[in-house]
Amino acid sequence: MAADPTLKRLLVTGAGGQVGTELAAEAAAAGFAVVAPARAELDITDEKALAAAIAAAKPDAVVNAAAYTAVDRAESEPGIAHAVNARAPGILGRVCDRAGIPLLHISTDYVFDGASERPWREDDPVAPLGVYGASKAAGETALRAAAPRHIILRTAWVYSPHGNNFVKTMLRLAGARDEIAVVDDQRGSPTSATDIAQALLALAASAIDAKATDAPLWGTYHFCNAGVTSWCGFARAIMGGAEARGGTPARIRPIPTAGYPTPARRPAYSALDCAKLKSGFGVEPRPWAEALDDVLDRLLKPAGGIERTKTGNA
Numbered sequence: 001m002a003a004d005p006t007l008k009r010l011l012v013t014g015a016g017g018q019v020g021t022e023l024a025a026e027a028a029a030a031g032f033a034v035v036a037p038a039r040a041e042l043d044i045t046d047e048k049a050l051a052a053a054i055a056a057a058k059p060d061a062v063v064n065a066a067a068y069t070a071v072d073r074a075e076s077e078p079g080i081a082h083a084v085n086a087r088a089p090g091i092l093g094r095v096c097d098r099a100g101i102p103l104l105h106i107s108t109d110y111v112f113d114g115a116s117e118r119p120w121r122e123d124d125p126v127a128p129l130g131v132y133g134a135s136k137a138a139g140e141t142a143l144r145a146a147a148p149r150h151i152i153l154r155t156a157w158v159y160s161p162h163g164n165n166f167v168k169t170m171l172r173l174a175g176a177r178d179e180i181a182v183v184d185d186q187r188g189s190p191t192s193a194t195d196i197a198q199a200l201l202a203l204a205a206s207a208i209d210a211k212a213t214d215a216p217l218w219g220t221y222h223f224c225n226a227g228v229t230s231w232c233g234f235a236r237a238i239m240g241g242a243e244a245r246g247g248t249p250a251r252i253r254p255i256p257t258a259g260y261p262t263p264a265r266r267p268a269y270s271a272l273d274c275a276k277l278k279s280g281f282g283v284e285p286r287p288w289a290e291a292l293d294d295v296l297d298r299l300l301k302p303a304g305g306i307e308r309t310k311t312g313n314a
Contacts, residue, residue, distance in 0.1 A: 007033040011059035014066030018160040023197040044088040060208045064105045074131040075263040085135035090142030097147040102207035109156035111137040114267025121273045122220045130264035152220040160193035161298045170238045174250040184232035184254035188270040189224035192291035199223045222272035225288035241296040
């Protein structure tokens with residue numbers, strides 16, 4: 001059956017990731033025609049391939065949800081991280097600009113150093129602590145230079161029923177351990193990939209309808225679920241939600257960052273101020289605990305809970 005020519009068309013890169021998976025599903029449910037090539041089908045660092053894919057798909061907007069997100073591994077793979085996170089957004093921006101198509105791009109709270117006592121605003125100076133954050137900050141700069149009609153959406157602490165993320169890790173560990181040690185001195189806002197996808201769709205609809213002269217629309221915005229907690233507080237909420245759905249949770253033991261050394265430094269405080277998004281588009285994030293409940297409902301059957309299998313003394 002031929003595609004409906006009246007539907008707004010989105011091309012989504014990174015459709016196999018957490019946000020990309022949710023975005024493709026939410027966009028289709030909202031009445032968009034979605035083109036979502038797999039990573040093996042489209043190399044976002046190849047300008048000719050991108051130009052050909054966009055020419056073939058004829059999208060009304062492009063959403064770049066592709067990213068290198070292995071924060072610790074990026075410290076030993078800076079070339080790969082920068083190819084995907086820094087160079088590719090500029091390449092994609094040039095292709096979209098030539099085609100007259102708006103580009104929406106996802107960035108991260110890790111562009112900030114965490115040395116703040118209030119949620120970060122869009123115009124705060126970036127100062128990433130590691131390779132991942134630096135590569136994402138460089139990608140923002142490259143996109144701004146390449147495509148005036150762009151929207152950068154920074155988000156934080158992403159999780160979903162898909163892929164690898166903190167929620168799924170905690171649920172898996174709870175099946176093997178009585179106690180889990182979790183960092184309690186890094187604070188931020190856990191954010192559901194579904195909610196990010198819905199925010200992106202609102203932005204995409206506005207971007208598609210906008211004229212090139214709609215300067216106030218274009219630029220950088222923040223989106224994360226409302227409220228601030230620590231990784232330890234997040235873990236406790238996950239365990240509480242699992243128990244309410246029939247699981248046997250592990251105890252969560254708070255530890256300092258120094259007690260869990262990692263190759264990459266994390267920002268101590270990375271909550272994002274989302275007021276600009278609300279005032280510009282009417283998008284108001286819901287509380288993170290509410291969004292977590294929805295994801296746990298999808299991950300855990302109320303009657304079955306967590307399958308609990310002990311594995312040695314781990």
